[in-house]
Amino acid sequence: MRVHLVNPSDNSFGTAVITPRWLFVLAAATPAAAGDPILVDESLEPIVPETIMSGDIVGISVHTGNALRGYAVGRMARERGAWVIYGGIHATLYTEEVFEHGHAHAVVTGDGDVAWGRVVLDCIAGKPLRVYAGGRIEGSEFLSARWDLIPRHKYMWASVQTIRGCPKHCSFCSVWRTDGQWPRQRQYQRVIDEIIALRRIGFRYVALADDNFYPVTLTDLRLAREQHNLARVEELTAIRRERFQLMEELAKLPKDMVFFTQITMEAGEDGEFLDAMRRANIKGALVGVEAVTPEGLKAVYKDFNYSGEALAKQLQTFKQHGVHVLGSFIFGLPTDKPATFDATVAMALKAEVTFAQFVMMTPFPGTVDFARWEKEQAAHPTMVGDVPVTRYWLIPPEVRPKMFTPHPSMSSDEIRERTQKVWDRFYDWPSIWQRSACTPSLRARIAFMLLSKLYRQMYAGTGISTDSARRKKSKAWARWTAGQCRKLFQANPMPELESPAWELSFGHTARAGSESEMSPFVVIPDGAD
Ligand code: B12
Ligand code: SF4
Numbered sequence: 001m002r003v004h005l006v007n008p009s010d011n012s013f014g015t016a017v018i019t020p021r022w023l024f025v026l027a028a029a030t031p032a033a034a035g036d037p038i039l040v041d042e043s044l045e046p047i048v049p050e051t052i053m054s055g056d057i058v059g060i061s062v063h064t065g066n067a068l069r070g071y072a073v074g075r076m077a078r079e080r081g082a083w084v085i086y087g088g089i090h091a092t093l094y095t096e097e098v099f100e101h102g103h104a105h106a107v108v109t110g111d112g113d114v115a116w117g118r119v120v121l122d123c124i125a126g127k128p129l130r131v132y133a134g135g136r137i138e139g140s141e142f143l144s145a146r147w148d149l150i151p152r153h154k155y156m157w158a159s160v161q162t163i164r165g166c167p168k169h170c171s172f173c174s175v176w177r178t179d180g181q182w183p184r185q186r187q188y189q190r191v192i193d194e195i196i197a198l199r200r201i202g203f204r205y206v207a208l209a210d211d212n213f214y215p216v217t218l219t220d221l222r223l224a225r226e227q228h229n230l231a232r233v234e235e236l237t238a239i240r241r242e243r244f245q246l247m248e249e250l251a252k253l254p255k256d257m258v259f260f261t262q263i264t265m266e267a268g269e270d271g272e273f274l275d276a277m278r279r280a281n282i283k284g285a286l287v288g289v290e291a292v293t294p295e296g297l298k299a300v301y302k303d304f305n306y307s308g309e310a311l312a313k314q315l316q317t318f319k320q321h322g323v324h325v326l327g328s329f330i331f332g333l334p335t336d337k338p339a340t341f342d343a344t345v346a347m348a349l350k351a352e353v354t355f356a357q358f359v360m361m362t363p364f365p366g367t368v369d370f371a372r373w374e375k376e377q378a379a380h381p382t383m384v385g386d387v388p389v390t391r392y393w394l395i396p397p398e399v400r401p402k403m404f405t406p407h408p409s410m411s412s413d414e415i416r417e418r419t420q421k422v423w424d425r426f427y428d429w430p431s432i433w434q435r436s437a438c439t440p441s442l443r444a445r446i447a448f449m450l451l452s453k454l455y456r457q458m459y460a461g462t463g464i465s466t467d468s469a470r471r472k473k474s475k476a477w478a479r480w481t482a483g484q485c486r487k488l489f490q491a492n493p494m495p496e497l498e499s500p501a502w503e504l505s506f507g508h509t510a511r512a513g514s515e516s517e518m519s520p521f522v523v524i525p526d527g528a529d
Contacts, residue, residue, distance in 0.1 A: 003034045003120060004051070004058045004082075008070035009042035010397060014154075015486050016043045017458075018207050021159040022061050022088065022112070024145035029116040034124065036149060044154055047073060054081030057123045059116070061088035062098070064364055067393045071102035078103040083123040087112045087134070089178060090393070093365045095131055101394065110134035110178075113143040139164070139184040144194045147201065156489040157260070158198045159209040162191050162246060166212040167220070168264065170288070171301040172330065174366030175211045183215035183239060188246035189502045192253070196499050199254060204491040208261035213285065214273065216240045217266040219304075243273070249500070250280035256491060260326075262286040265305050268314040274321035284324035284354065287315065292347045295335040301368070315351035324438070327353035331419045332361030334408055341418040345425045354435060355452070357459060358422045360415065363405055373405050420460060427456035447488050454485055 005027060007020045023039050030037045034057070040047045052058060058077040062070035067090045074084045086098040087108040098104045106128045108115045115134035122128040142161065150158070163186065165179040195206055216236045224232040250259065263285040267273055277285075291297050294307045306314045318325045329344050348356045363370040374390045381388040384395045392404055403412035410418075425431070429449075436448040 001034070001124065002053070002056050003030050003037035004047075004056060004077075005030075005037050005039050006047055006058060006060045006070075006073055006077075007041040007043065008060060008062065008066045008073050010066070010069050012042055012044060012046050014044060016041065016155050018157045018209075019150065019155045019159050020061070021145060021161060021209050024147060024149060025143050026059060026061075026087075026112055026116050027146040027149050028143040029113050031117050031120050034120050039149055039151075041154075042069070042073075044151070047076075049076050049080065052077050052080045052082050056080075056082040057085065057120055058082045059085050059087065059119075060102070062086055062090040062102075063088055064090045064393050067094075067097075068101075068397070071098070074098070074102035074104060078105075083128060085119055085123070085128070087116075089174065090365065092178060093174075097394075099130075106130055106132060108132045108134050111137045111142075113137055113141060136165075136180050136184065139186045142184075142186045142190075144190055144197075147194070147197050147203075150201070152201070153486070153490065155203075156486050157205045157207045158203045159207040160191060160194050160198070161209045162186055162188070163210045163213065163215060165215075167215060168212070168304070169301055169368075170290075171299070171368040172290075172361065172364065174364055177366050179211060183212075185215075185239065185242050188242060188249055189500075191246060192249045193499045195250075195253060195257070196497055199257060199491075200493060200495050200497050202491050202493040204254070204256050205258050205260075205489050208259055208282070210261055213243075213261040213263045213282075214267040214270070215243075217264075218270055219266065244276055247276040247280035247282070250282070251276075252500075253281070254494065254497070255281070257281050258283050260284045260286075262288075264288065265311075265314055268317040271317075271321060274318060274323055278322035282323065284326060285318070286326045286328055287318070287353075289315070289327045289348075289351075290330045291333060291335070292329070292344050293335065293340070296333050296340070299333050299335050300330070312347060312351040315353055319352055319354070319438075324354035325351075326355040326357065327351065329356065329358045330361050331358055331422075332403060332405070332407055332412075332415050336407070336415075337409065338414075338418065341422050345422045348426055349431065352435075354438065355455060356426050358419050358426070360403055360419060361405060362403075369405075423456055423460040427452055447485075451485055 005023050007023055020041060023041060027037050027039060038051065058074070060070045060074050070086070074086065078084045083105050084103060085106045085108065086102055086104050091098050091107050092109040095107045095109060098107050106119060108119060109131065111134040114137055115132045119128060119132055147158070164184045165182055166175050167181045167183065169176050169181070198206060216239050221233065221236050224236055259280065259282040261282055265287050289305065289311070290300050290302055292307055292311060297303050297305050297307060305311070315325050315327065327348055329348065331341065344358070363373045377388065377390050381390060383389070384399060384401065387394045389401065389404055392400060401412070402416055407415060432449050432452045436445045439445045439448045
């Protein structure tokens with residue numbers, strides 16, 4: 001009996017940008033009794049069905065973008081006699097769907113770190129439950145990934161999570177609903193130990209796979225103080241202190257390490273935080289700008305963001321403190337007009353963001369936007385074949401519409417064409433050349449330009465994505481450039497690198513081997529979800 005963990009993707013590219021962290025975390029959660037799992041990332045290579053034997057256990061992760069492929073893998077595995085288990089954000093939101101379309105034996109909702117060990121042992125005993133509610137575990141329970149299982153020379157960036165959950169409530173985002181609004185921080189010592197393990201094997205670029213790296217704003221603290229809510233002030237201060245502790249430790253790591261994270265624009269007001277980020281070698285952050293007008297920001301419940309001149313200034317502040325911005329903008333909001341496209345690219349250029357992505361409004365399940373759209377569609381659902389458009393992920397990729405929610409004044413073709421023009425304008429050679437001036441050498445400047453073009457080629461349409469989200473085949477030159485870029489990201493291994501001697505001792509990878517090692521979590525018996 002072997003355990004297989006499969007990251008489904010329609011498009012196998014040989015090289016991927018960011019490691020799918022869940023694979024290596026669930027590997028750590030796999031009980032020792034089951035041996036080391038076989039990890040299959042289909043964004044690198046498609047799964048070979050013959051590797052799956054009767055009695056094997058196959059864990060499949062699905063997000064909305066790769067659910068259909070995930071279901072095909074699950075059906076194939078079940079036909080070959082394996083136990084088929086699903087998890088991930090989409091399986092959490094649509095547990096019944098994975099049984100119907102993916103022929104699941106069981107599904108894990110929420111966090112898998114603790115639940116997966118139990119699932120594997122139950123499968124070995126031949127009696128898996130139908131649904132395992134993994135819930136939202138504490139930050140202290142997050143497992144460290146098994147980086148010893150990573151295929152070498154396949155990924156450009158590793159990914160390490162430092163915090164989960166986000167206090168905001170943007171209308172297009174499911175994080176605050178699934179992961180919760182209370183930030184769950186991992187102990188910084190564990191984060192550092194994991195990064196050291198990565199640097200030892202030659203990874204120096206690490207994406208901090210966080211929902212929001214800046215969970216406590218100066219405004220949150222001010223408001224709590226004004227309300228004389230001392231308990232709240234203390235809680236917030238403790239979270240903030242831990243962020244700084246983490247960054248202090250990151251700053252002590254080898255100087256060639258580069259981190260990238262996701263953060264809200266409010267950090268632009270917090271020079272102390274930005275300076276700590278720079279010292280910690282957090283060289284860049286994806287900032288959700290979303291819209292450049294007040295109406296647009298209101299439409300996505302993001303009125304804590306700035307617009308106009310203040311927006312440009314706020315984004316420039318990041319750069320002044322040494323943190324590059326990947327600005328993320330959304331098109332297709334009901335408030336968008338033809339003029340919005342030019343205004344947005346002009347703002348992206350003016351704000352001097354180093355990279356930018358321009359994504360089309362997509363109603364993701366679990367979001368406020370999705371719920372509103374589903375309600376509107378309830379009486380007369382639009383169908384594509386026999387699938388309602390509100391289940392768009394079940395529509396075969398060849399006939400799946402590119403946009404789902406109708407816009408009040410523009411057709412989806414018009415929005416798409418205008419969006420592509422914005423990508424072309426932002427990533428034209430003169431603009432890239434100008435932006436590349438931020439690099440320290442000619443070699444770095446060339447690398448920057450190559451990367452910018454690759455980024456435009458790979459992600460125009462989806463935005464920076466888990467590689468498993470791309471459906472279109474990439475052009476040969478993009479594959480070649482990706483191969484070259486990957487080499488640029490590689491570093492010489494540093495096997496001699498030691499972890500600091502923490503006052504508390506932590507294992508690198510906790511392995512769930514027996515019930516007693518697992519925290520209690522709710523299990524839902526057969527048929528009761
Ligand atoms: C880091 C991140 C990115 C990074 C890196 C991605 C990568 N290669 O890893 C970048 C910036 C590249 C990115 C891009 C995008 N992302 Co993203 N991303 C995240 C984020 C913040 C963390 C993901 C992560 O690595 N977490 C750490 C791992 C360990 O957690 P996990 O994957 O959730 O896995 C745990 C459980 O889910 C469960 N589990 C997962 N799989 C399985 C399988 C089995 C068998 C079991 C038992 C359990 C299990 O156990 C794991 C351990 O607890 C999540 C938000 C979130 N909190 O999940 C969004 C998130 C996944 N992204 C999302 C989106 C929308 C995108 C983009 C489309 C954004 C865009 N451009 O518009 C792109 C494209 C990707 C896509 N899914 O289509 C959505 C997905 C929504 C959906 N319904 O599918 C999320 C949920 C955020 C949101 N806004 O709602 N993302
Ligand atoms: S989009 Fe970003 S800021 Fe808004 S809720 Fe999601 S994670 Fe938080």
